[in-house]
Amino acid sequence: MEEDVETRKISSSFLRDHSYATEADIISTVEFNHTGELLATGDKGGRVVIFQREQESKNQPHRRGEYNVYSTFQSHEPEFDYLKSLEIEEKINKIRWLPQQNAAYFLLSTNDKTVKLWKVSERDKRPEGYNLKDEDGRLRDPSMITMLRVPVLRPMDLMVEATPRRVFANAHTYHINSISVNSDYETYMSADDLRINLWNFEITNQSFNIVDIKPANMEELTEVITAAEFHPHHCNTFVYSSSKGTIRLCDMRTSALCDRHAKFFEEPEDPSNRSFFSEIISSISDVKFSHSGRYIMTRDYLTVKVWDLNMENRPIETYQVHDYLRSKLCSLYENDCIFDKFECVWNGSDSVIMTGSYNNFFRMFDRNTKRDVTLEASRENSKPRAILKPRKVCVGGKRRKDEISVDSLDFSKKILHTAWHPSENIIAVAATNNLYIFQDKVN
Amino acid sequence: MEFKLEAHRIVSISLGKIYSARGQRGGLKLHKNLLVSLVLRSARQVYLSEPGCPPEPPPAACGPPEEESPPCTTAWAAGEPPPPPQDEAVRSGPRLPGADCESPRSRRCCCGCSCCCAAAAGGEANRGDCATAGAAAPPPPHCPRKRSAGERGQAGSPVKKPRREEEEEPPPPPPPGEQEDMETGNVASLISIFGSSFSGLLSKEPKGRRRTPLDGNEAAAGTPAEAAAEPGQICCDEPVLRTLNPWSTAIVAF
Numbered sequence: 001m002e003e004d005v006e007t008r009k010i011s012s013s014f015l016r017d018h019s020y021a022t023e024a025d026i027i028s029t030v031e032f033n034h035t036g037e038l039l040a041t042g043d044k045g046g047r048v049v050i051f052q053r054e055q056e057s058k059n060q061p062h063r064r065g066e067y068n069v070y071s072t073f074q075s076h077e078p079e080f081d082y083l084k085s086l087e088i089e090e091k092i093n094k095i096r097w098l099p100q101q102n103a104a105y106f107l108l109s110t111n112d113k114t115v116k117l118w119k120v121s122e123r124d125k126r127p128e129g130y131n132l133k134d135e136d137g138r139l140r141d142p143s144m145i146t147m148l149r150v151p152v153l154r155p156m157d158l159m160v161e162a163t164p165r166r167v168f169a170n171a172h173t174y175h176i177n178s179i180s181v182n183s184d185y186e187t188y189m190s191a192d193d194l195r196i197n198l199w200n201f202e203i204t205n206q207s208f209n210i211v212d213i214k215p216a217n218m219e220e221l222t223e224v225i226t227a228a229e230f231h232p233h234h235c236n237t238f239v240y241s242s243s244k245g246t247i248r249l250c251d252m253r254t255s256a257l258c259d260r261h262a263k264f265f266e267e268p269e270d271p272s273n274r275s276f277f278s279e280i281i282s283s284i285s286d287v288k289f290s291h292s293g294r295y296i297m298t299r300d301y302l303t304v305k306v307w308d309l310n311m312e313n314r315p316i317e318t319y320q321v322h323d324y325l326r327s328k329l330c331s332l333y334e335n336d337c338i339f340d341k342f343e344c345v346w347n348g349s350d351s352v353i354m355t356g357s358y359n360n361f362f363r364m365f366d367r368n369t370k371r372d373v374t375l376e377a378s379r380e381n382s383k384p385r386a387i388l389k390p391r392k393v394c395v396g397g398k399r400r401k402d403e404i405s406v407d408s409l410d411f412s413k414k415i416l417h418t419a420w421h422p423s424e425n426i427i428a429v430a431a432t433n434n435l436y437i438f439q440d441k442v443n
Numbered sequence: 444m445e446f447k448l449e450a451h452r453i454v455s456i457s458l459g460k461i462y463s464a465r466g467q468r469g470g471l472k473l474h475k476n477l478l479v480s481l482v483l484r485s486a487r488q489v490y491l492s493e494p495g496c497p498p499e500p501p502p503a504a505c506g507p508p509e510e511e512s513p514p515c516t517t518a519w520a521a522g523e524p525p526p527p528p529q530d531e532a533v534r535s536g537p538r539l540p541g542a543d544c545e546s547p548r549s550r551r552c553c554c555g556c557s558c559c560c561a562a563a564a565g566g567e568a569n570r571g572d573c574a575t576a577g578a579a580a581p582p583p584p585h586c587p588r589k590r591s592a593g594e595r596g597q598a599g600s601p602v603k604k605p606r607r608e609e610e611e612e613p614p615p616p617p618p619p620g621e622q623e624d625m626e627t628g629n630v631a632s633l634i635s636i637f638g639s640s641f642s643g644l645l646s647k648e649p650k651g652r653r654r655t656p657l658d659g660n661e662a663a664a665g666t667p668a669e670a671a672a673e674p675g676q677i678c679c680d681e682p683v684l685r686t687l688n689p690w691s692t693a694i695v696a697f
Contacts, residue, residue: 081470089469112469174473193473224474243474276453276489279481283474330449333482334456339475 027430029417033097033105036421039067039428040107041435042092046076048109048162050120051437067437071120073162076111088113094179096188098201106165108188112175115190117166117201125153171197171207178228184235191228191240198252210258211240211250226341227287237262239289239296245282247298249309265296265307267314277329277338285341290350291422297353299344302326304355304365319365319372322357324395324406337411348423356415359404360431361391377415377429377436388438450490457483 024045031040039051052070079088089112098106104121129151133139174192181188189198189210196211211228215221223244231237236252248261269278281301288297296307298315302323305315321342325332332338337358344355356362357374365372374391394403417430425440460479464471 084470086470087468091469175469177474221477224477226474243477276450276482276485279485280478283478330453333453336460339478 022433025433027417027433027435028091028093029095030419030428030430030435031095031097031107032419032421032428033107034099034422036423036426038070038097038105039419039437040095040097040109041428041430042075042095042109043433044089044091046074046078046090046092046111048073048075048092048095048107048118050105071160071162073118075109075116075118075164076114079113093176096179096181098181099185101185108179108181110176110179110190113169113172115168115176115179115199116164117168118162119165120160120162123159123161124155124157126156127151128154166201166204168199168204168207171199174224177226180228180230180238182230182235183233187235189228189230189238191225193224196225196228196238196240196258208256210252210256212257212259226284229287229289232289232291232293234293239287241284241287241298243283244279245284245300247284247287247296247307263309263312265312265315267305273326275329277333280333280338281329286343288344288346290346291348292350295350297344297346299342299355301338301340301342304344304353306353306367317367319353319363321355321363322361322393324393328406332411335411337414340414340416342414342416343418345418345420347420347425354418354420354427356418356429358411358414359409360413360415361393362415362418362429375438377431377434377438378413379434444493446489447493450486450493453486454483454490457486 022045024043024047026044027041028044029040029042032038033040037053039053041049041051043049048071049069050071051067053065053067056065075092076090078090080086081088091111092109093112094108094110096108098108098117100106104119107118107120109116109118128135129149131140131145131148131151132142168190172190172192172195174194176190176192178191179188180191186202187198187200189196190207191197191211194212194214195209197207198210199207211225213223213225223242223246226241226243228238228240231239237249238252239247239249241247245266247265249263249265250258250260251262252258254260254262269282284298284300286299289295290297290306294309295316296309298305298307299321302321302325304319304321306317306319307315329338342356344353346353351368352364352366354362354364360377361374362377363372363374374393375388376391389402392400392403393409394400394405399405413432415429415431419428421427427438429436429438457479461476461483464476464479
């Protein structure tokens with residue numbers, strides 16, 4: 001795979017021509033680890049690719065820590081549920097890192113039904129000088145051994161190996177949409193459309209159900225869970241969002257089953273914006289706590305909202321991501337784009353938020369200055385190491401030279417998954433099957 | 444009027460989505476299907492609440508049904524009141540519980556049916572379906588709503604007949620307490636023409652008949668695994684056949 005400062009992942013299929021990108025290479029999740037040293041991506045083919053940041057070298061200061069491939073492994077395979085005659089997709093829905101506690105790295109990856117804990121470790125030494133077998137591994141005839149020696153560790157080429165340490169299966173009837181590691185680092189939760197389960201990392205054959213919104217009669221179903229996350233510091237608190245545009249905050253100390261929320265966040269609907277698709281566009285596709293734990297950010301189809309945990313009746317900030325699509329909802333419904341689930345991320349200091357859009361555009365909003373910018377992740381429109389030029393969508397009237405009109409937007413090029421380095425201004429943007437990594441300009 | 448056309452278009456798009464979701468890899472997506480059914484419900488509500496007639500391309504085709512009473516009563520040969528809306532057997536093509544016999548309603552059905560027969564439909568399909576629409580219950584729309592589950596069994600034998608044939612009709616969608624009755628009528632005819640066994644839009648199905656897995660992910664939104672009745676079979680009720688013109692019968696058979 002070729003790497004640049006703006007590192008891209010080239011389709012790992014046989015043909016390197018990008019027009020032949022296979023569907024299996026479509027990136028479905030992107031996540032930095034807690035230090036930002038590693039960046040994991042999952043794709044529709046069930047593979048996980050981990051990039052590692054190069055150590056900065058004094059010789060080449062302008063190449064500040066590029067990301068290179070560190071490890072690639074097949075996390076999930078397609079499965080078949082014989083009872084229901086359904087195929088279970090191998091697509092990786094989410095990856096979440098565990099904080100590093102020893103030399104190895106641990107991450108959780110999940111598809112629709114099964115969560116797996118992977119250990120990624122390095123091996124750079126190997127033992128030599130066995131007594132009972134020779135260097136090729138063949139057993140030696142014990143009667144030929146005349147002396148004993150102590151095996152020694154000798155350096156070898158670095159090998160990174162990934163091993164599945166735990167498999168958490170058979171706990172979800174519906175499709176898993178989120179996983180979240182608790183701040184106690186001992187438990188994590190997995191959420192599907194109707195239920196949320198709490199797991200202990202050490203125990204794979206049991207989980208606790210902590211939220212269950214399945215109605216007794218499925219015909220009365222009105223909303224599903226769309227995302228869930230633990231509070232970054234309070235191990236008893238978590239939030240989950242729904243398809244109705246509401247967020248519930250739950251405290252696990254109140255009861256074993258957290259069906260009753262501690263807080264309920266909902267903004268009253270603006271009646272002037274009512275349309276056939278009001279319900280769809282209010283469905284929340286992602287919810288993220290700020291690093292401080294004071295705010296939550298939610299993404300619905302057209303907006304990103306920031307909520308203060310202390311105020312439930314409305315968000316404190318609302319940002320329009322691509323409001324020019326409001327008049328096109330019917331077409332977007334027809335081509336299924338209205339169901340796209342965009343994610344949103346905070347920067348390390350919670351001052352900037354970022355989310356994706358169409359035409360390979362992604363947007364950043366500075367919460368303090370209230371300025372926003374639209375950038376494009378595309379090979380054609382940006383050269384390596386060139387500064388990204390802000391883009392603008394023309395909504396009507398005369399189109400200026402550099403603007404793009406709404407009708408020329410390419411809706412097949414969508415940026416659903418992005419990630420922000422925990423402490424630096426480095427972002428990873430997944431554009432279909434390509435991964436772009438952008439860094440702050442280096443002087 | 445544009446709203447009605449728009450609503451009608453959205454209804455047909457939604458049905459298409461639900462139908463095609465059956466074959467999706469990875470099983471039915473509960474969330475997406477829930478959203479689609481919500482849109483479908485909104486569109487149907489608008490469609491029904493809008494007064495007047497949408498300008499329908501083949502106006503002539505809707506001629507006969509506009510005289511409400513005759514088609515209404517003849518189609519319901521047995522003269523029995525329409526089965527309660529909750530009975531999904533009612534969802535077969537001809538029965539539009541609660542649907543008015545007014546021309547707008549009939550026209551609507553025309554639109555609905557013609558839309559779904561879009562590919563091949565000519566204007567004539569409308570007439571047949573209009574007739575079926577006209578065959579809807581003489582009682583006002585609200586009547587079926589009042590029917591309780593207990594009345595289900597009281598429907599006469601003609602009800603049982605379509606029931607058997609409709610075994611594959613799966614359960615309806617989410618909307619709680621929503622009276623699916625009349626709206627589902629024309630929807631049902633669309634569905635039956637697709638010949639699909641998807642759930643979702645039809646009314647609540649009697650428990651015994653529902654072939655749901657214990658916790659089927661698809662419970663609310665459709666059951667891809669369930670075998671569909673063959674396309675066309677559902678529509679082969681006598682009342683339907685009686686009222687459909689030959690052209691639409693061909694479509695139904697497809």
